[in-house]
Amino acid sequence: MLTESNHSSGNASKFQTEVEPGRVLTMPTDGTGVAVLDPWLEPFTGALRHRYALFQKYKKMINESGGGYENFTKGYDYFGFHVQKDNSVLYREWAPNATGASLIGEFNNWDHGANVMKKDDYGSFSVVVPPKSDGSVAIPHNSKVKISLVMPNSGERADRLPAWSKRVVQDLNVNPNYEAVFWNPGKQYVFKNKQPPKPKSIRVYEAHVGISTSEYRVGTYKEFTQNILPRIANLGYNTIQLMAIMEHAYYASFGYQVTSFFASSSRYGDPEDLKELIDTAHGLGITVLLDVVHSHASKNVHDGLNMFDGTDHMYFHGGGKGNHDLWDSRLFNYGAYEPLRFLLSNLRYWMNEFQFDGFRFDGVTSILYKHHGMGYGFSGDYREYFNESVDEEGVMYLMLANDMLHQLYPNVITIAEDVSGMPALCRPVPEGGVGFDYRLAMAVPDMWIKMLKEQSDDEWKMGEVIHTLTNRRHLEKNIVYAESHDQALVGDKTLAFWLMDKEMYDFMSKLSPNTPIIDRGIALHKMIRLITHSLGGEGYLNFEGNEFGHPEWLDFPRPGNNSSFHHARRQWNVVDDPLLRYKYLNEWDRAMQLAEAAYGWLSSHQAYVSLKHEGDKVVSYERAGLVFIFNFHPTQSFTDYRIGVETPGEYKLVLDSDSSIFMGHNRIDENGSWFTTPEPWNNRSNYIHVYIPCRTAIVLTTKQNLKWSQKDMVVSYKD
Numbered sequence: 106m107l108t109e110s111n112h113s114s115g116n117a118s119k120f121q122t123e124v125e126p127g128r129v130l131t132m133p134t135d136g137t138g139v140a141v142l143d144p145w146l147e148p149f150t151g152a153l154r155h156r157y158a159l160f161q162k163y164k165k166m167i168n169e170s171g172g173g174y175e176n177f178t179k180g181y182d183y184f185g186f187h188v189q190k191d192n193s194v195l196y197r198e199w200a201p202n203a204t205g206a207s208l209i210g211e212f213n214n215w216d217h218g219a220n221v222m223k224k225d226d227y228g229s230f231s232v233v234v235p236p237k238s239d240g241s242v243a244i245p246h247n248s249k250v251k252i253s254l255v256m257p258n259s260g261e262r263a264d265r266l267p268a269w270s271k272r273v274v275q276d277l278n279v280n281p282n283y284e285a286v287f288w289n290p291g292k293q294y295v296f297k298n299k300q301p302p303k304p305k306s307i308r309v310y311e312a313h314v315g316i317s318t319s320e321y322r323v324g325t326y327k328e329f330t331q332n333i334l335p336r337i338a339n340l341g342y343n344t345i346q347l348m349a350i351m352e353h354a355y356y357a358s359f360g361y362q363v364t365s366f367f368a369s370s371s372r373y374g375d376p377e378d379l380k381e382l383i384d385t386a387h388g389l390g391i392t393v394l395l396d397v398v399h400s401h402a403s404k405n406v407h408d409g410l411n412m413f414d415g416t417d418h419m420y421f422h423g424g425g426k427g428n429h430d431l432w433d434s435r436l437f438n439y440g441a442y443e444p445l446r447f448l449l450s451n452l453r454y455w456m457n458e459f460q461f462d463g464f465r466f467d468g469v470t471s472i473l474y475k476h477h478g479m480g481y482g483f484s485g486d487y488r489e490y491f492n493e494s495v496d497e498e499g500v501m502y503l504m505l506a507n508d509m510l511h512q513l514y515p516n517v518i519t520i521a522e523d524v525s526g527m528p529a530l531c532r533p534v535p536e537g538g539v540g541f542d543y544r545l546a547m548a549v550p551d552m553w554i555k556m557l558k559e560q561s562d563d564e565w566k567m568g569e570v571i572h573t574l575t576n577r578r579h580l581e582k583n584i585v586y587a588e589s590h591d592q593a594l595v596g597d598k599t600l601a602f603w604l605m606d607k608e609m610y611d612f613m614s615k616l617s618p619n620t621p622i623i624d625r626g627i628a629l630h631k632m633i634r635l636i637t638h639s640l641g642g643e644g645y646l647n648f649e650g651n652e653f654g655h656p657e658w659l660d661f662p663r664p665g666n667n668s669s670f671h672h673a674r675r676q677w678n679v680v681d682d683p684l685l686r687y688k689y690l691n692e693w694d695r696a697m698q699l700a701e702a703a704y705g706w707l708s709s710h711q712a713y714v715s716l717k718h719e720g721d722k723v724v725s726y727e728r729a730g731l732v733f734i735f736n737f738h739p740t741q742s743f744t745d746y747r748i749g750v751e752t753p754g755e756y757k758l759v760l761d762s763d764s765s766i767f768m769g770h771n772r773i774d775e776n777g778s779w780f781t782t783p784e785p786w787n788n789r790s791n792y793i794h795v796y797i798p799c800r801t802a803i804v805l806t807t808k809q810n811l812k813w814s815q816k817d818m819v820v821s822y823k824d
Contacts, residue, residue, distance in 0.1 A: 136537035139529040152491040153537045160504040174509045180450035185269030192236035194243045200414035201228025205255035211248040244287045256415035274371045283408040294380040298388040303516040306707035307644035310342040314373045319677050321670040326378035330385050341698025344392040357661035362403040366451050392462045400468030401434040420444045431479050439502035463518030470523050472499040483525045490527045507540025531581040546583040557603040562739040567717040574641040585642030593659040601654030609656050613686045628800035631693045631762040635802050652694035653680040653687040688822035689768035703813035704729045715749045715787040732805045742798040749789030753781045759814045760804040772798045
């Protein structure tokens, strides 16, 4: 709710905003509203006002010269290829420094003189290719096309892939580079399902289409639709984050070296197949996000944007400012008109043409700072976020992107991958924030890996775990995760591998003994995920396969591994095998998602932590009407352990990590009841006594609040 008002005192106009249910604040309209929420920002109101003024300047430019967001961000309707009513084809391309251009392709036998383009005053070339003599479309569907540009200074010709290409393909038998094709299918995919409502509690399944097969090859969109979407729906995730969709020439880049920004990767199928995937997910009630890469671009020249018109400063900054030394890639000039239109139009394209529901923005730290986060350790000092190291144009671009998306698509979701912790990153732009809905809680997986690498179980410090999981800004939403794709990559280990390592190869079969290492690994894998899920944020993320403790790391085919696909796949066979123990972790993950769907702890207020006992290794907290109790002690179980609770009454079991359906030891009666005693304990009004075995987590709720429990589950695995 935003309501503007003018005050007769002569102060700047203000507006009222509901920052959380029932709490309305009055804020100034000059970009310093976030300082009303966070008094620590008060010394930096000048910087906040300055960056908001820059945002307003560019938004005014878009409104006055670009026709507003609606027109300016539809550059794909102006540039690129467009079939006209008479079946002629209009093609436009911005290449301001080129001195000449021709459209060439299979349709004109690559003749540079056949379809010469004209250049306008703004640096855009255009040409109309007339229809064929029989009246059919001038350029055949799926035929190869290029733009041939006359380079400045040298006068030499260089062929480029059209920057707005919607389809590029690779034929390794002919050329390792990608080639653009004219995409004009006679029958385009028709969406059948409505986009689902914006989830209140976002449970994200991070997925990569190419690795989503057990076979030694690249998976396809159709296979993902048929085989993986049902798995995700069964697990209870309500959101998918699709990685490596924007076309990238180097498969091992994980999709982060984009060459063609408007083309969906042809490795997995054609654009219509991707549309079917998204539409099918929507039919299952699943929101679909695109992992969008606007932080940098591939340095490729022949099949990328680099040196497109013969200069290094067309879409990117020129000279050293335009190079990302760590990533060996090019950096966009966010303050220039056409690059800005290109990037904002790219967001609209994926939303409109493919009906994505939002974006996870990659590499946001690189956009926010001139040092791009390279070799810089953020301490949390607010001065780090408001100094000469901040890239004001990068911040402005992200504000514009979020403002545009939320204005045109009220249900859009945007997530920032940022390691810096910039305050107000996830507050609305009118308040002076950058406008994201969520940020990734990137410190949490680092904490778990560090503990597993460097500490024995009895050295774990409950206070440090709780601090890391709860150390976030109120009113800025976090998506928390125990591990993502970053921890799955070769050179690191997944949590399952840190916990069980090589014993996973020999002792994950039910026919083999349950060794102490496997028993510990299974127990802690479940507990780490539950405490992360329920305490660490307002959203949760899992990378595909990690839910069942995927047995191996992720490594794409590359020269260093003899182009092997062995680790560039997901081994669904191990979770489907009734003789293996992976299924129990999979079922626990499913139980967590179903419990969250019933109780909504992610969309509830942050938890109240009543206990973090270092000696006993016991943690207890309340959230969304639930009581979460963890005993991380490696050997000590506790009987009649006193737990403070606020709500009086009879408590029932919701989840028990020690249940045999999750490969536990069945030490807790799932039909039992826990009754409160009306005496204060640990700053709560009542207490209960519980039996809490070692390496066990239980979740309780009052009998009146019992909406769902693990007893309601129909186990989805075969035993």
